[in-house]
Every structure is written in structure tokens, then in C-alpha cells.
Amino acid sequence: MKKIVVSLVLLVVLSGVGVFAAPQITVDEAVYQFGTVLEGAMVTHSFVLTNAGDETLVITNVSTTCGCTTTDLVKKTLTSGESVNLDVRFDSVGYGGRTITKVINVESNDPAAQPKFVLQLQGTVNKAQQYNIASGDLIYLIFLLIDLRAPEAYTASHMLGAINIPYDELSNWTDRLPTGVLIILYDQDGKLSDEAAQMLNKNSFPEAKSLLGGLNEWTRTYKDKFIFTAASE
Secondary structure (H helix, E strand, C coil), X not given: CHHHHHHXXXXXXXXXXXXXXXXXXXXXXXXXXXXXXXXXXXXXXEXXXXXXXXXXXXXXXXXXXXXXXXXXXXXXXXXXXXXXXXXXXXXXXXXXXXXXXXXXXXXXXXXXXXXXXXXXEEEEEECCCCCCCCHHHHCCCCEEEEECCCHHHHHHEEECCCEECCHHHHHHXXXXXXXXXXXXXXXXXXHHHHHHHHHHHCCCCCCEEECCCHHHHHHXXXXXXXXXXXXCC
């Protein structure tokens, strides 16, 4: 009789272990209060996700509401006690004058967090002044202007904002030029800049363009507008 009772007790205990052993997703803070920012500011935050359960946690999907993005997780499978950072970015352009709540949904195999584990960004976005520009807007306006002529010609006069990389030296700059940015090249008549743009296009710079007709065409059309000329001695 005692053996039967002991066996039943062990069976109940083992059954309990089987029931309660499971992955459990937790976070250092479920709601991040970013306070008050000016419209155009980029809000960033890292949520720390941890598996506080006894079984392996598998994160199957991360989704966000409009205006909020996340980077890919370094790992999506967490053993007991393991953690991973979930990096979130919120672009506040267009949200001026509003108090916002942005939601991040994390889906996993945690049975207690079905269907989604919810995180939030909360704060207020004040309207920017007319003299402000957001970094998110500026990134779309930035371009690199390259003067391919000899240094003497560049020093005498060049387009405002242009840097001087003589045509013969351009191939040595491919490891220093920015990618993903509009690159505009020019020389005196556009012939060398056409060749230079084609060379860069073949070397992972698809945004490289040649100024049609070069500096001659620019000055013919716009005279000395945006042309920097060295002061006469």
C-alpha cells in the first residue's frame, strides 16, 4: 500500500514538472518613456528580452506600428537565462504636437504570452521650429560633388561645395567614397566625368552621376551661380 502511495506522489510531482516546465519571455521594462522630443528627432531604445523559463524560448516574429522600426535580433533562440537586445527606432517626423504610443509585438513559443508579448514606446513630440531640419530629412538631401579637374583649375574656380579628386586619382578613392549617397562628378566638358561615373557604377556606386556637359554647360546656363572663384591677387 505504501509503495502505491509513493508511486502516486512521484507521478503527481513528475506530472507537475512536465506541466510547469516552459519558456517564459520577460523584459527589463515593458514601457519605455522617452519624455519630450522635437519633431524630427530619432528616438532609439534597446529592450532586453530574457528567457526566465526552464525550456528554450523561440522568438518567431517581431512587428511594430507605423513609424517605428526594429533591427534584426542577433539571436532568436534563447536557452534558460539567456538574453538578447531588441533595438527599436522611432522617427518622429510628422508627429509634431502629438503624444504618441508606439507598440512592438513580440511573438514566441511562451504559452503564457500568447498571442503576443507587448512592448511600448511612449512620449510627446513637440513641433519643430521653421529654422530646424530633421536629420531624417537631411539624409535625403546630402550628395557628394566631385571636381575631376587638375588642382590648379579647381583652385581657380569650382562649384560651391565640390571637393577635388583629379580624374587620374579617382580609382584610388573607391574605398573611401560613401555608398548609398548621390555622387555627382564633373570636369570641364563632361567627357571625363562620363567615364568616371561609368567606372564607379561598375564598382558598387550605382548612385554616381556625371554632370551633363560639365562646367561649361553649367556656366553657359547659370553663369557664375554657385561658382566659387579664387580672389584675384
